[in-house]
Amino acid sequence: QKEVEQNSGPLSVPEGAIASLNCTYSDRGSQSFFWYRQYSGKSPELIMSIYSNGDKEDGRFTAQLNKASQYVSLLIRDSQPSDSATYLCAVTPSGGSNYKLTFGKGTLLTVNP
């Protein structure tokens, strides 16, 4: 059973701080990695995808991937109260279809004004 692990949180940070969200995965051959944001009562929204080792930046978001350590993270700079949500890490399996996303259980982030 391929697994994706995240700290459930809640992770609480003050407004303006950096929020760091972490994810580990068990399938060493995974190739594609995604971060989704899910507000309470809403569906997941794709915010970042990363495929290669290293950092990928998009505005206030930075995704970091380390395939050797089977670790992917999301940094949110200058956190805002509107960033308060559950962040889901998702991974595609090795071999076969690249579309079968396996999700972690998510980390609840609270940004305090």
Add this chain to the structure above:
Amino acid sequence: SAVISQKPSRDICQRGTSLTIQCQVDSQVTMMFWYRQQPGQSLTLIATANQGSEATYESGFVIDKFPISRPNLTFSTLTVSNMSPEDSSIYLCSVAMDRGTDEQYFGPGTRLTVT
């Protein structure tokens, strides 16, 4: 990304009945999927909806319980059959766009409560 709609947005159903959920996309997409998100849990893939052929189900999900149709490249339905309270969940469709990536985008979801 595409605009994805689902109907109904929510429903309350009685045990033993069936509910069909519709997913409509505003552009043609190759891949459509159905997920379930049980209360307080993450998302679990139910099946891949294949256009013109039978859906591909994940372990633990069977066609008799979750029949799926995909008559064209913009539309799919998921039926939850012979419902029990354990089927109370949010059901989400997702699509993968034809852009050479495997990014998936989700519809707004259908919140189902079975009494």
